[in-house]
Amino acid sequence: MSEPLQSVLRLDHVTKSFGPVTVIDDVSVDVVPGRVRVLLGENGAGKSTLIKMMSGIYHPDSGSVIIDGHPAELPDVKAAEVQGIAVIHQELNLVPQLSVAENIMLGRTPSRGGLVQWRPLRRRAEAALERIGLNVSPEKLVGELSSAHQQLVEIARALSTDARVLILDEPTAALTRRESRQLFSVMDDLKARGVAMVFISHHLDEIPRVGDDVTVLRDGVAVGEVPADTPEPELVRLMVGRDIEDQFPRHRSEPGEVLLEVEGLTRRGDFDNISFEVRAGEVLGLSGLVGAGRSEVVRAIFGADPYDSGTVRVRGEKLPRGSVGAAISRGVGQVPEERKSQGLVLAGSVADNIGYATLRSTSRAGLVDRRGQRQRAAEVAEKLHIRMAGLDQAVGDLSGGNQQKAVLGRWVLAGSSVLLLDEPTRGVDVGAKVEIYQLINRVTDSGGAVVMVSSELPEVLGMSDRIAVMANGRLTGIVEADSATEDSVMTLAVKSLD
């Protein structure tokens, strides 16, 4: 038997409440050099809250933080950094107006005599980018990068601090499989060098790949500690307390009339001559690699961004270009990729955020029917199992996955007949995913049409009726989901049309 490894960081019997709600109840977790501790649990189980206590953001109400075997205080983030604890948070923390290099070196910018030294700044940033295999210019503004690339910059920043504890809160949620694999090999490397890590992900297949030990949380309580190679169904059972029979419960039905018709949609440099139809009762998956132009197309259809030429028709009627208001009033709804910047009013309550899209339909004689709206918001929150203290809680305080459910809930409540979903289950736990799929079924069962952008191939194959595939801004094919395979979709996704 080898010596038990000493943990570098331990949360010892910690408890944390917000107001009357206890979100972490007497939990202990050890983080050991050269090992990856996985935190597993449903949306709102308390994973992010735990890591915030490891990094000086939240402080336990009782229990203690132990570093190198000694009780320690982490009054703030700086104190955690001094201890060598680096965190990649679930929501990105980059400054969009600064360059990639400045973001990577934020707070550690090399300077002499009060002047920033650009050359060493660039060099260190380049080294950090190279390490994770990210090929972007260090001078580029972060705000101009895709969300996947922003996530990679965030990771590069954490890695460049030479941390001895690295905490990764859903780092792969916005990454493609290839980018995730790259991250995992960096993690292997850090492991070999004795870095202790904490890893959170809703992709259960990643757990045996990178993890060693798993702590399962349910409603703020640690319900189990198991090895990372525990079979998936067992992990699911521990985490949600039941089996999940059918991960993709798609109801397929005979499609009806054409609800959404996109013809020759073009925006120079972004997408070119995109045409497709979606019928009542149908889910059209929109697949492709990150950067293929899928989100851009969907945003243009919704009116959130302009386009140069082409037409969008809803029920045969032309939608004016660039008018979200017109789209909404014709029953089009959109769940954006970036819920934080595009989807939610974070300071607003859950009730207001869910109710927001329905202001029109719930007003009576020009007056907003607040009571009715609240009632319906409550129903949606209940159906989606949105975990919250109450309808008046600020949406910004919900866990990441629950925020996602709130954005979706809004459009379901609005009774959208054409729903545009961009990565609808990103950051959503396995149980809640099924609930979101049921909602998609509800929309199509009641005669709606859905366009679903998704980078998860099993989800696209499992939930679509047809799959449109994009590569480099163009449509490379539309296939029936029944006969498609991951390989056939990928082949179209990497196809070049030149």
Ligand SMILES: Nc1ncnc2c1ncn2[C@@H]1O[C@H](COP(=O)(O)OP(=O)(O)OP(=O)(O)O)[C@@H](O)[C@H]1O
């Ligand atoms: N500042 C806060 N004020 C009030 N409640 C909060 C606050 N921060 C977190 N909570 C609540 O604590 C609970 C746990 O949230 P946490 O973010 O830790 O969940 P999570 O396990 O990370 O979920 P997800 O998988 O969705 O990211 C949630 O119910 C959340 O609403």
Ligand SMILES: [Mg+2]
């Ligand atoms: Mg979280």
